[in-house]
Amino acid sequence: MERIGLMLGYFDPIHLGHLAMVRDAQKVYRLDTVYLYPLPESSEYTPVLSLKKRRKLIGKCVSDSIKLLSSTIPLVTEDSLIEILSLVQERHGDAAVFPIMGMDRLSRITNFAGIYLLPAVKALIVYSRVGYSSEKVVQLAQGRGAHSIFLRKLSTIPSSEQVREQISLFNDVPEWVPSRVMHAIARKGYYLPNYKAMLKPVLSQSRLKHTISVRKTAVDLAYRHDAPMLKTSVAAMLHDCAKCMTHSAMQKIARDKFLTEDGEVLSSPALLHGVVGAYIAKSSYGIRDKDILNAITYHTVGRPNMTDVELCVLLADSIEPLRPKYPGLEEIRILAKCDLKSAALASLRTTKSYILSIGGKYSMKAQDAIDDLLKKLTRIHQEV
Numbered sequence: 001m002e003r004i005g006l007m008l009g010y011f012d013p014i015h016l017g018h019l020a021m022v023r024d025a026q027k028v029y030r031l032d033t034v035y036l037y038p039l040p041e042s043s044e045y046t047p048v049l050s051l052k053k054r055r056k057l058i059g060k061c062v063s064d065s066i067k068l069l070s071s072t073i074p075l076v077t078e079d080s081l082i083e084i085l086s087l088v089q090e091r092h093g094d095a096a097v098f099p100i101m102g103m104d105r106l107s108r109i110t111n112f113a114g115i116y117l118l119p120a121v122k123a124l125i126v127y128s129r130v131g132y133s134s135e136k137v138v139q140l141a142q143g144r145g146a147h148s149i150f151l152r153k154l155s156t157i158p159s160s161e162q163v164r165e166q167i168s169l170f171n172d173v174p175e176w177v178p179s180r181v182m183h184a185i186a187r188k189g190y191y192l193p194n195y196k197a198m199l200k201p202v203l204s205q206s207r208l209k210h211t212i213s214v215r216k217t218a219v220d221l222a223y224r225h226d227a228p229m230l231k232t233s234v235a236a237m238l239h240d241c242a243k244c245m246t247h248s249a250m251q252k253i254a255r256d257k258f259l260t261e262d263g264e265v266l267s268s269p270a271l272l273h274g275v276v277g278a279y280i281a282k283s284s285y286g287i288r289d290k291d292i293l294n295a296i297t298y299h300t301v302g303r304p305n306m307t308d309v310e311l312c313v314l315l316a317d318s319i320e321p322l323r324p325k326y327p328g329l330e331e332i333r334i335l336a337k338c339d340l341k342s343a344a345l346a347s348l349r350t351t352k353s354y355i356l357s358i359g360g361k362y363s364m365k366a367q368d369a370i371d372d373l374l375k376k377l378t379r380i381h382q383e384v
Helices: 016-028 051-059 078-091 113-117 134-143 160-168 179-188 195-199 205-224 229-238 247-256 269-283 290-297 308-319 329-336 340-357 364-383
Strands: 003-009 033-038 066-068 096-102 124-127 149-152
Touching: 003 016, 003 078, 016 033, 016 096, 016 124, 016 149, 033 051, 051 066, 051 179, 078 096, 078 113, 134 149, 179 205, 179 229, 195 205, 195 229, 205 229, 205 308, 229 269, 229 290, 229 308, 247 269, 269 290, 290 308, 308 329, 308 340, 329 340, 340 364
Parallel strands: 003 033, 003 096, 033 066, 096 124, 124 149
Antiparallel strands: none
């Protein structure tokens, strides 16, 4: 007889705690498949993300034995829960069905009679949660008609609220969230401030499109090279926040706020918008993280000892899909998939060649970044 699990929750977002419960239930109760069913908005909770977006994140975690249940049944009442269980029973014939839930959800069910009347339902698999007395909640459920409750306890399981709090601090929390899920969150900016809306009044339409493209590219690089994805996402979204300001307006801010006295930087909008952008990111967007601020400051010319976040943003700015083609672009894109430092070096060298070819003056700050990357790569090759 096939054994099926059904786990209901808001999954806002799905995290490793959810998956730990699923895998424990699979192992202990020999479940062949567990279906995940995200709940829509209800009177008890309004999810941060839409149902569609949460389903997409769950889709990052599906496998042969963990699946997303496709259904148009809006689960808002206990009767709807019975409908979902009936659907699983109908799809799997004589399978044994085991609803999986946390102690918090068990405590909200007021009448278990309909659930246990379904022939397929064999038992509830319930996981204890911090803040709930397992004994009292189980007694309450039994008083409402529940029986055959399998009570399980795992090591500390984070809540989705705790995960969202860490995301707001730009922490990828790899111990809580699968990297493929965090990649999707960072790429779309889920659970982060709506920087797109904030930037819309101050950036041109084309600059905003470039910014969004840079975020996607930078986060893809961070995911591939195991760099902080949320920090990269935020830095990429804000890297050009000063780009559409006039040169004189940027100079005034730089002088009034004592951001730089460097004549080379003050005379060049291309160099100055990174410095002023970091100031605006801090003063207007509340960014305090040094990695993010440095990535904004140095995204055009780089600097010695760049972090992976800085490398991802610098590279993404020069290779994002909307960037007009230039000599060596495809080679840099290919190199970026393998080696951040080598790709950054190639990008900076390509920019240098172009500027010198048109008779321009190349920044010594960018040259310092080139020299530093070359030194580091030479050392790595010697060690190998």
